[in-house]
Amino acid sequence: xxxxxxxxxxxxxxxxxxxxxxxxxxxxxxxxxxxxxxxxxxxxxxxxxxxxxxxxxxxxxxxxxxxxxxxxxxxxxxxxxxxxxxxxxxxxxxxxxxxxxxxxxxxxxxxxxxxxxxxxxxxxxxxxxxxxxxxxxxxxxxxxxxxxxxxxxxxxxx
Amino acid sequence: xxxxxxxxxxxxxxxxxxxxxxxxxxxxxxxxxxxxxxxxxxxxxxxxxxxxxxxxxxxxxxxxxxxxxxxxxxxxxxxxxxxxxxxxxxxxxxxxxxxxxxxxxxxxxxxxxxxxxxxxxxxxxxxxxxxxxxxxx
Numbered sequence: 001x002x003x004x005x006x007x008x009x010x011x012x013x014x015x016x017x018x019x020x021x022x023x024x025x026x027x028x029x030x031x032x033x034x035x036x037x038x039x040x041x042x043x044x045x046x047x048x049x050x051x052x053x054x055x056x057x058x059x060x061x062x063x064x065x066x067x068x069x070x071x072x073x074x075x076x077x078x079x080x081x082x083x084x085x086x087x088x089x090x091x092x093x094x095x096x097x098x099x100x101x102x103x104x105x106x107x108x109x110x111x112x113x114x115x116x117x118x119x120x121x122x123x124x125x126x127x128x129x130x131x132x133x134x135x136x137x138x139x140x141x142x143x144x145x146x147x148x149x150x151x152x153x154x155x156x157x158x
Numbered sequence: 159x160x161x162x163x164x165x166x167x168x169x170x171x172x173x174x175x176x177x178x179x180x181x182x183x184x185x186x187x188x189x190x191x192x193x194x195x196x197x198x199x200x201x202x203x204x205x206x207x208x209x210x211x212x213x214x215x216x217x218x219x220x221x222x223x224x225x226x227x228x229x230x231x232x233x234x235x236x237x238x239x240x241x242x243x244x245x246x247x248x249x250x251x252x253x254x255x256x257x258x259x260x261x262x263x264x265x266x267x268x269x270x271x272x273x274x275x276x277x278x279x280x281x282x283x284x285x286x287x288x289x290x291x292x293x294x295x
Contacts, residue, residue, distance in 0.1 A: 052206050053227065054190045077191050079208055129189055132162030133211055141176055158164050158216065 006041070007031065012085040012105060016043050026104070048080040056121055057084035058111040063092060064102040071106075075118045081108055133158050164216040169224035171242055172197060176213035179204050181255065183217070183246050185237065188227045196227075200234040201243055219245055 007027055013019035020043060024035045057076045062069060074091065078084040085105055092098040111117075113125045136158040140146045164170075170186045174197075184199030190208060197214070198206040221240055228236070237243065246252050264272070 052196060052208070054188055054196065079190070079196075124189065124191055128167070130165040130167035131192070132160070132165050133216065134162065137212075139176075139212070141180055158162065 005031075005033075007033065010046065012082060012089075019043055046081075048082070051079050054079055055084075056111045056113060056116050056125070057081065058109050058117075059084060059088045059105060060107040061088065061092070062104045062106055063096065063098045065096060065098065073117070075111065075116060075121045077121055077124055084108060164218060166195065166211065166216065167220065168226045169221040171217045171219040171221065171246065172214045173217055174204065174209070174213065175215050177209075181259075183243070185221055185224070185233060185242070187224075187233065198230055198233055200230045201237050206230055217246065217251070218249075 009023050009026060011019045011022045011026070013022055020040055023040070024038075027038075028034050054077060057078055059074050059076065061072050061074070063072065074088055076084045076087045076091075078087055085108060088105070089100060089103060092103050116122050116125060135156050137156065138154060166186065166189060168186055168188065171183055172186060173183050174180055179199075182199060182202045182204050184197040184202060184204040186195045187198045187206070188196040190196065193212075194208055194210050195214075196206065197204065197209050219242060221236055221242060224233075224236060247256075
């Protein structure tokens with residue numbers, strides 16, 4: 001092949017090894033390319049440019065449930081892409097019992113506040129947002145400092 | 159009106175209770191969701207960070223009219239104008255924390271000095287009480 005094709009993917013994975021594996025998994029699904037006939041040119045960790053700015057992430061995904069495979073669109077309020085995808089995986093595991101291998105992230109994009117679709121995110125986007133913390137659980141700074149027996153019931157009023 | 163006086167809002171001053179910045183105050187600069195906020199404490203050596211409300215306590219101090227996602231330098235100016243750190247240090251809460259810290263850092267000699275000073279104080283007070291009682295009787 002005088003000019004071999006070059007492909008690039010953004011993969012969410014806990015390590016480089018898993019990233020490479022997932023890369024080939026997705027690439028062979030999308031193109032006629034497999035690990036035996038290809039060569040990974042580079043693997044780079046991508047760092048987000050503004051990790052202290054909250055963004056609304058919309059995640060399009062596809063997952064296998066026990067009785068079929070479905071598409072989904074979910075929204076998360078996070079500071080980085082990686083945090084949003086991590087929240088997505090945890091959320092899918094919690095709500096749908098979907099493990100890492102059954103979830104395929106199709107697309108992750110920042111969504112403008114006016115285009116957010118989910119009410120649970122829209123409620124956090126109102127101007128001059130303020131809310132109380134109604135149930136205060138007082139924890140000691142270290143678990144060793146907690147009192148095993150206390151004289152009065154703790155007050156949960158903030 | 160509502161019985162909740164301390165609200166999570168942009169400008170609310172919080173006291174960090176867990177982590178390496180424990181004991182320092184910072185200001186809420188942006189709210190991530192119902193569990194987390196971005197706090198910043200340029201005048202109290204707290205790095206700008208995302209923190210969970212579990213690691214923080216809301217105080218009664220609010221920096222009014224603070225614009226959301228304000229930068230660290232501009233926030234420092236706001237805090238100095240409102241004199242937030244001074245307002246915090248004047249509160250009974252902050253004074254109690256300071257007293258607790260000082261007491262735990264006392265050496266045996268400090269405790270001896272404290273004992274002598276308390277004895278002197280007690281002597282003066284009890285003497286006056288005894289005189290008054292004698293007068294009354």
